[in-house]
Amino acid sequence: MSATETSLQNFQADIDKWMLENVPKKPGFLLPLTFLEVGTEQQLDFLREWQHKLWSAGFLGMHWPTEYGGQGADPAYQGIVDKALGAHNAPIIFNTIGLNWTGPLLLDVGTEEDRKRYIKNILTGEEIWCQGFSEPDHGSDLGNVQTRAVRDGDEFIVNGSKIWTTLGNYADHMILLARTDTSTARKYDGLSFFLAPMKVAGVEARPIRKVTGEYGFNETFFTDARIPASCLLGDEGGGWRMAMKTLEYERGVIAGQASAHSMQSIGLEDLMDAMHDFERDGAPILEDAMIRDELVKLAIEAKANSISDRRAGIPALNTDYPFGIALSNKYRHTEYARRLKMMGAHVQGAQGALFMEDDKAYMGGFWQRAYFANFGTTIGGGTTQIQANIIGEHVLGLPKS
Amino acid sequence: MSAIIGSKKIDFSEEQGMLLDVAREFVKDKSPGSEVRKLLESEAGFSEPVWQELVDLGWTGINLPESVGGSGLGIAALIPVVESMGKGLMGTPLVSTVLAAELIRRAGGIAEEDVLEDISGGCAATVAYLDGSDWGGTNTGVSVDADGVLSGSKFMVPDAAQATWIAVVGSDAAGDAVVALVAGSDVTAQAQASHALIDLTKRASTLDFTGVKAQRVLSGDKVASAIRDYLLIGALLTAAEAVGSTSACLAGIVDYLKTRKQFGKLIGSFQALKHPTVDIYVGMEHSRSLVYHASSEIDDGPLSTEAEVACRMAKAKASDTIQYAGDRSVQFHGGFGFTWECDSSLFIRRAAWSQQQFGDAMHHRKRLAPLLLDA
Numbered sequence: 001m002s003a004t005e006t007s008l009q010n011f012q013a014d015i016d017k018w019m020l021e022n023v024p025k026k027p028g029f030l031l032p033l034t035f036l037e038v039g040t041e042q043q044l045d046f047l048r049e050w051q052h053k054l055w056s057a058g059f060l061g062m063h064w065p066t067e068y069g070g071q072g073a074d075p076a077y078q079g080i081v082d083k084a085l086g087a088h089n090a091p092i093i094f095n096t097i098g099l100n101w102t103g104p105l106l107l108d109v110g111t112e113e114d115r116k117r118y119i120k121n122i123l124t125g126e127e128i129w130c131q132g133f134s135e136p137d138h139g140s141d142l143g144n145v146q147t148r149a150v151r152d153g154d155e156f157i158v159n160g161s162k163i164w165t166t167l168g169n170y171a172d173h174m175i176l177l178a179r180t181d182t183s184t185a186r187k188y189d190g191l192s193f194f195l196a197p198m199k200v201a202g203v204e205a206r207p208i209r210k211v212t213g214e215y216g217f218n219e220t221f222f223t224d225a226r227i228p229a230s231c232l233l234g235d236e237g238g239g240w241r242m243a244m245k246t247l248e249y250e251r252g253v254i255a256g257q258a259s260a261h262s263m264q265s266i267g268l269e270d271l272m273d274a275m276h277d278f279e280r281d282g283a284p285i286l287e288d289a290m291i292r293d294e295l296v297k298l299a300i301e302a303k304a305n306s307i308s309d310r311r312a313g314i315p316a317l318n319t320d321y322p323f324g325i326a327l328s329n330k331y332r333h334t335e336y337a338r339r340l341k342m343m344g345a346h347v348q349g350a351q352g353a354l355f356m357e358d359d360k361a362y363m364g365g366f367w368q369r370a371y372f373a374n375f376g377t378t379i380g381g382g383t384t385q386i387q388a389n390i391i392g393e394h395v396l397g398l399p400k401s
Numbered sequence: 402m403s404a405i406i407g408s409k410k411i412d413f414s415e416e417q418g419m420l421l422d423v424a425r426e427f428v429k430d431k432s433p434g435s436e437v438r439k440l441l442e443s444e445a446g447f448s449e450p451v452w453q454e455l456v457d458l459g460w461t462g463i464n465l466p467e468s469v470g471g472s473g474l475g476i477a478a479l480i481p482v483v484e485s486m487g488k489g490l491m492g493t494p495l496v497s498t499v500l501a502a503e504l505i506r507r508a509g510g511i512a513e514e515d516v517l518e519d520i521s522g523g524c525a526a527t528v529a530y531l532d533g534s535d536w537g538g539t540n541t542g543v544s545v546d547a548d549g550v551l552s553g554s555k556f557m558v559p560d561a562a563q564a565t566w567i568a569v570v571g572s573d574a575a576g577d578a579v580v581a582l583v584a585g586s587d588v589t590a591q592a593q594a595s596h597a598l599i600d601l602t603k604r605a606s607t608l609d610f611t612g613v614k615a616q617r618v619l620s621g622d623k624v625a626s627a628i629r630d631y632l633l634i635g636a637l638l639t640a641a642e643a644v645g646s647t648s649a650c651l652a653g654i655v656d657y658l659k660t661r662k663q664f665g666k667l668i669g670s671f672q673a674l675k676h677p678t679v680d681i682y683v684g685m686e687h688s689r690s691l692v693y694h695a696s697s698e699i700d701d702g703p704l705s706t707e708a709e710v711a712c713r714m715a716k717a718k719a720s721d722t723i724q725y726a727g728d729r730s731v732q733f734h735g736g737f738g739f740t741w742e743c744d745s746s747l748f749i750r751r752a753a754w755s756q757q758q759f760g761d762a763m764h765h766r767k768r769l770a771p772l773l774l775d776a
Contacts, residue, residue, distance in 0.1 A: 268405050272774075292770040293763075299773050300714050300766075303406050304687035307694045310411050311686075316418040317693060320648065321682070328683055388676040396655050396682060398669040 003074035012080055018057060019088040024050055030356070030364060032216065034263040035096040036166050036376040039207075039215035044170055047094040051125040054081075054093065061099070061123045061258035064107065069120030070258075078259065085261040096262040097167065098122035098129035101249045102175050102195075104256035109245065110233065114195065118173070123258065130171035130198065130205075132162035132178075132220060133243065142177070142243060143188050147222060149178035151236075154229045156180070156194070158202070158222040164380060168205035168218035171198045177243050180236050191239035194231045201225065212372045213356065250381050251330045253323075263377075266337070266370055268302055271295070271344055277362070278347055285347055294343060301336050308332070324395040331387040334377040341371035405773050408707045411690065412697040416474055420463075421481035427458070428489035434744065437490045441601040445563065447492040453523070461498055462521025465506065466701075469514050470521040476503070476634055477696040480641045484692070487645025490747055492602040494525040494560035496638050501526035501568045503634050507627035507703070508568075508580045508619040516566055516582060524565035528631060529555035529583075529608055536632075536760040543571030543610055545581050549618050551610035557596060561585070561606040569610060570628060578624050581615035588613060600754030602747070630704045633712040636759040637699070640712075640719035641692045643755040647685045647719070650726045650748040654678055654733055661735075668733075677729050684722035691715040710772050713765040720755060720762045727752030 027046055032038050038047065054060045055069070062078040064070025071077070085093070093099065103122050106114050121127035138144045147160030158178060165174070174196045181190035198205070202225030205218040234242050248254045272295075278285040285291055311317050312325040344367030345352045356365035378384045392398040431451045440446055455461070463478045465471025472478065479499055486493060502520045505513050520526050532542040533556055543553035551569060561567065564585040573579050592609040619627075658669030658678065668674055695711035698704075704712070727749035731738040738745045756762070 272405060286774055292774060293766055295774060296766045296769045299405055299769070300691075300718055301687070303409070303694075303714060304691050304718060306406065306409050307411050308686055308690040310409060311690045311693065314411070314413050316421065317413050317689070321686075324682065325686055328679075328686070331679075332683060332687075385672070385676070388679045389672070391679045391682065392669075392675040396651075396678065398655060398658055398675050398678065399667040401670050401672050401675060 003076040008076055008080065011077060012084075015059070015081055015084045016088075018059070019084050019090065022053065022057070023088045023090045030369075031091050031264075032094070033092070033266070033370060033373060034376060035092055035094045036380065037210075037212075037214060037216040037373055038094055038167060038170070044094075047091060048125045050091050051093050051095060055123050055125070060093065061103070061119075064103070064119065064123070064258060068107075068115050069123045075255065082260040085259075086265055089264070090261065092264055093259045093261045094167075095122060095125050095128055097131050097171075097175070098127070098173075099258035100260075100262060101131065101246050101257075102129050102173075103258050104249050104254075105175075105233075105242070105246055107256065109242070114233070118195065121172075127172040128167055128170050130165045130168045130174045130218075130220075131246075132165060132174045132176040132196070133246075134162065134164050136161055136163045136219065143191075143240065145177050145179055145191055147176075147178045148182075149176075149180050149192060149194065149227075151180065151229065152226075155226045156229055156231075158196070158225045158227060160222050162220045162222075163208075163218075165205060165218040165220045166216060166380075168198070168220050169207050171205070174198055174220070175233075175246060177239050180239075184237070188240040189237055191243070192236050193233045193239035193242035194227060195233055196227045196231050200227065210372075211375065212369050214369075216376075247382065253326050253329070266341060266344075268295070268298055268340065271298070271340060271347070274344060274347060274362075274367070278349060278351075280349070291347065294346075298336075298340055298343065301339075305332050305336055321395050324391070327395055328387070328391050330377075330381065331384060331391060334374070335384055338371070338374045338378055341367060341374050345371050404776055407710060408698065409694070410697045411694045412477075413693060414477070416478055417481050420478055421485065423458070424482040424485035425488070427455075428485045428491050432486075432489035432491035437492070437602065437747065440492050446560075446602065446604040447494065447563075451491075452493060452525075455493065455495065456523035459521075460495060461502075461523055464499055465502055465517055465521045469517040471517075475701060476637070476699045479638065480692060480696045483638050483641045484645040484689075487642035487647075487751075488649045490602050490646060490649070490751060492604075494527070494563050494604075496635075496642065497527040497560040497564070498525050500631060500635050500638065501528050501564075501566060504528050504568050504580060504627055504631040505566075505582065505619070507630055508624045512617070513582075513619070519565060525560060525563040526566040526568065527558055527560050527564040528635075529558040529561070529567050529569040529610070530628075530631075531556040531558075536764055540570055541572035541578050543569055543581075545569075545571045545573050545579050545615065545618055547574060549581065549615040551581055551583070551613045551615060553611060554607060554609040556607050557605045558608050559603065559605045561588075561593060561608055562595065562604065567608070569615070573618070573620060577620065578628060580619040580624055580627070581610075582617050582619065583610065583613055583615050598754060600750045602751065603754055626703045632759055633704055633709055634699070636716035636765065637692065637695050637712040639755055639758040640688065640695075640715040643719040643723040643752075644685060644689045644692055646748060646751045646755070647681070647688065647723045647726045650723070650730050650745075650752075651678070651681050651685055653744055653748070654681070654726075654730050657734055674733055677725075678733075681722065681726045681729060684718070684725065688715065688719035688722045691718050706772060710769060713769050713772075716759065717762040717765040717769070720765075723748075723752040724756050 061070040062073040063075040149156040176194040176196040180192040184190040207215045280288040354361040462471035567583045569581040698708040730745040
């Protein structure tokens with residue numbers, strides 16, 4: 001499908017119609033707002049079925065090649081689908097680590113065999129992916145990964161543990177960063193990158209309870225787990241480069257992701273809706289001067305964020321720091337979202353002190369949960385503070401911390 | 402599309418791109434640090450030959466129609482020029498002049514074309530707006546009688562000493578807002594008292610217009626909206642200038658953090674300095690995005706609500722960002738930062754000046770609230 005203006009407009013109309021007819025109704029349980037929060041079998045089954053439905057209709061990975069399950073279309077089409085998913089408040093497309101990180105990575109640097117083996121099942125939701133980068137003692141210091149993979153003939157024997165493994169207890173595969181050589185001069189050169197099977201002896205994913213009280217990620221233990229050497233992606237010792245590339249997909253620095261709808265976005269409009277339900281000093285809360293100023297500050301930040309994203313596409317307006325806006329994407333958006341959601345709890349007065357389990361909690365504790373859950377995005381994938389280091393060093397040229 | 406966020410338009414024309422390149426080079430060439438320092442002490446605050454070059458480049462008429470000798474490129478074309486001047490802390494009466502042209506053009510009619518021709522031809526002009534310190538006041542305290550004779554004075558009139566034309570905001574006998582066009586030469590030296598400004602690259606005076614006869618008086622239903630638009634465009638141009646100054650301030654901080662050592666380490670490796678510097682950077686990019694967004698929303702007609710929102714957001718964000726940048730620049734330069742000699746002094750002074758032009762961040766956020774929240 002080419003992307004003429006007419007064809008895109010027609011497609012927009014088609015997709016709106018499809019969404020109206022096919023976006024599932026809210027089930028009788030709270031759905032995860034992000035892919036980091038799939039905590040029950042019930043949620044998983046629901047989301048897997050929904051992803052499969054979207055793919056079957058031809059609306060997932062539309063710009064991926066047809067031989068791997070995509071549609072070979074212009075990326076603009078997927079952009080329209082993703083916007084429509086947001087606009088129709090559709091449940092998230094949950095297999096994010098496969099769809100947005102592993103898939104594009106394989107299309108970029110994988111072998112033909114890898115692509116044939118993995119990509120279609122990522123799109124259909126048949127195979128779930130997780131990521132094994134962070135370790136219990138090395139959250140942000142990725143170069144210091146200690147999980148060992150020792151070659152034994154045509155296998156590697158893996159020992160160690162990974163933490164914050166989102167979807168780990170459900171996953172079929174993991175993108176795994178492990179140390180294959182402890183003797184290299186640079187710590188980075190001893191790392192290798194694997195497309196590792198999860199359902200083998202010696203791999204155990206233990207769910208971790210989160211600050212929200214829910215589950216969604218795991219600590220994953222490897223105890224003499226044997227994985228085929230053919231699982232290596234790239235060269236032995238070339239894992240750091242692969243990991244960095246993965247992070248670029250994860251942070252949205254480069255495009256190619258199958259669907260941007262991995263989080264149900266919560267915006268200022270949602271916060272404005274909540275404004276109708278509360279009072280301060282016996283008057284509608286929207287008349288409160290302090291509240292008004294906080295909302296205006298959020299609106300300025302939201303607008304500046306989205307216009308900056310657009311400005312990144314105008315090279316003549318980015319000559320001083322050419323990649324600064326893209327590299328600050330995660331820093332800007334996740335911190336804004338944190339402040340927005342915190343405000344959602346603040347406006348509730350005493351009710352803001354209730355949580356999900358209380359039947360008097362406003363919207364079932366939606367805002368409190370959203371605020372807590374947002375830490376997944378300001379911590380996961382390189383914390384805000386690591387992002388600040390990256391921007392400081394790579395955009396401004398400041399010395400390494 | 403959400404109502405509260407509204408338009409996300411950002412255009413950047415080929416002309417704007419060329420002007421940005423030319424203006425950056427021009428300012429780099431004409432306003433090096435030594436020249437900025439030299440002009441701080443001068444009476445005029447700017448270099449007459451440089452002003453002439455700038456006039457020859459057509460910048461005093463960039464926003465004006467071709468019929469009065471301008472380039473017809475609108476306010477959008479001024480943004481890259483003003484931003485570049487902010488970056489080089491260049492002293493010039495350009496912003497005062499183009500703002501006067503905008504006010505006169507929007508409040509007046511065909512009869513005012515001669516004044517606009519003067520301006521596009523290089524005569525400096527300014528607007529006498531403030532009665533006192535309140536940007537949110539009515540500021541029509543100068544009365545203009547039926548013969549066009551003024552009574553009362555105006556506070557902090559920018560670049561008044563240079564102005565061939567002064568557009569004085571006041572009111573007529575009926576109490577309606579008017580714009581009196583006064584020839585600068587009609588205001589005697591005794592009636593002018595120059596201010597000691599916090600930003601020494603700027604010049605402003607209190608002017609007593611009592612007894613001065615206006616050359617003509619603009620009245621009628623266009624005046625009120627022209628004044629409103631002048632205030633918004635003034636806020637936008639101040640924001641554009643602030644963005645430029647912020648980027649230069651940031652570059653100065655980064656340079657220092659990359660060269661200064663303490664405890665055997667470059668101080669830029671300390672996150673306590675690095676992370677706030679990143680916040681200055683992100684704030685600067687956000688301000689710049691909002692400034693260019695606002696310039697995309699302005700045309701020759703009365704400003705739309707979208708344009709008003711954009712100008713106010715740009716000013717609020719750019720003011721707070723330059724304030725933060727200037728403040729941190731002094732702090733991060735340590736003992737040196739506390740000295741006159743350090744350029745941080747120029748930036749924190751520019752920040753303090755910029756914040757107070759056309760209303761500070763709080764002024765604009767207060768006015769954004771009904772536009773965003775009560776729609």
